[in-house]
Amino acid sequence: MALIPLRVLLDHAAENSYGVAAFNVNNMEQIQSIMEAAQETDSPVIVQASRGARKYSQDNYLRHLMLAASELYPNIPIVMHQDHGNSPETCMSAIENGFTSVMMDGSLEADGKTPASYEYNVDVTKKVVEMAHAKNVSVEGELGCLGSLESGMGEAEDGHGAEGELSHDQLLTDPEEAERFVAETGVDALAVAIGTSHGAYKFTKAPTGDVLAMDRIEAIHKRLPNCHLVMHGSSSVPQELQDIINQYGGEIKQTYGVPVEEIQRGIKSGVRKINVDTDNRMAITGAIRKILMEKPSEFDPRAYLTPAREAMKKVCIDRMVAFGQAGQASKMRAANLV
Numbered sequence: 001m002a003l004i005p006l007r008v009l010l011d012h013a014a015e016n017s018y019g020v021a022a023f024n025v026n027n028m029e030q031i032q033s034i035m036e037a038a039q040e041t042d043s044p045v046i047v048q049a050s051r052g053a054r055k056y057s058q059d060n061y062l063r064h065l066m067l068a069a070s071e072l073y074p075n076i077p078i079v080m081h082q083d084h085g086n087s088p089e090t091c092m093s094a095i096e097n098g099f100t101s102v103m104m105d106g107s108l109e110a111d112g113k114t115p116a117s118y119e120y121n122v123d124v125t126k127k128v129v130e131m132a133h134a135k136n137v138s139v140e141g142e143l144g145c146l147g148s149l150e151s152g153m154g155e156a157e158d159g160h161g162a163e164g165e166l167s168h169d170q171l172l173t174d175p176e177e178a179e180r181f182v183a184e185t186g187v188d189a190l191a192v193a194i195g196t197s198h199g200a201y202k203f204t205k206a207p208t209g210d211v212l213a214m215d216r217i218e219a220i221h222k223r224l225p226n227c228h229l230v231m232h233g234s235s236s237v238p239q240e241l242q243d244i245i246n247q248y249g250g251e252i253k254q255t256y257g258v259p260v261e262e263i264q265r266g267i268k269s270g271v272r273k274i275n276v277d278t279d280n281r282m283a284i285t286g287a288i289r290k291i292l293m294e295k296p297s298e299f300d301p302r303a304y305l306t307p308a309r310e311a312m313k314k315v316c317i318d319r320m321v322a323f324g325q326a327g328q329a330s331k332m333r334a335a336n337l338v
């Protein structure tokens, strides 16, 4: 099946009240994990690549890997999405490389670090919507900066994200502004800031409503009942994945992620796309550490990449079931959407 635009998938998700995980990829094994999980659970999927991922994997490899995925799994609707595009140029080059959806993250300036003005954000996002829609490609925008309501800091941890201290106003998307932003830009989906951040270190204890503002999602959904909302930084950072890494020589400090039940609450209030990268990274790392510690004489990459692929696949299946996308691929086909 040819890749489909994000909008088609999220419209179906809204009509049928489910959410869709958007998993980040950098290589063949990660794409294989997602596709096997999709096949086993009959799930439509969103595969996304950051700018760093595109640089690491190279656009030509990535394009052909996605083509292979669509050939191998003709029954699975697949969206190929640019994660955190920093400029219209980045989004355009993604479109030229076969992506069916792009994120123009105009909440930050093109350096990916400096919080941008509302006007700048509208300007670049609108530009991307115009050129993307002309090519049947969907657009995700972002309003508000990801970062911690616990520390008040932006999240430059993994090279993308606001640097330094941010005000509460910057860390929480304003519902009234969100309504204006969607009307002015015409985005297909909107990423909102509610206290989540990328990476493993999101919360120092199990999050409560003051640091993970799910009520903000509900307030935004009230104003924008027909807009597809996106949650970034939504790995759950399960204890067992922290433990396995540490058991086999890793050093992950105790940390807490976004509980799956909170995401399920969000899905009831318009959240349709849920970004998950860290959990898969941790699953892969734990599996590789285990093999290399247990079998120090091993040096065939397949010996550790096969269990790594399995470990990521398990995370993907868990999220696909929890978010409700499992079982929806055949329904999309039955509805002639793909």
Ligand SMILES: O=C(CO)COP(=O)(O)O
Binding pocket: 024, 083, 084, 197, 198, 199, 200, 231, 232, 233, 234, 235, 236, 275, 276, 277, 278, 279
């Ligand atoms: O938001 C993400 C990618 O855009 C990923 O978030 P995590 O780091 O929580 O997996």
Ligand SMILES: O=C[C@H](O)COP(=O)(O)O
Binding pocket: 024, 050, 051, 052, 053, 083, 084, 158, 160, 198, 199, 277, 278
């Ligand atoms: O934006 C965050 C995603 O987890 C991708 O991370 P990355 O930029 O290190 O590829």
Ligand SMILES: [Zn+2]
Binding pocket: 084, 105, 107, 108, 142, 146
């Ligand atoms: Zn962002």
Ligand SMILES: [Zn+2]
Binding pocket: 084, 198, 232, 233, 275
């Ligand atoms: Zn993100």
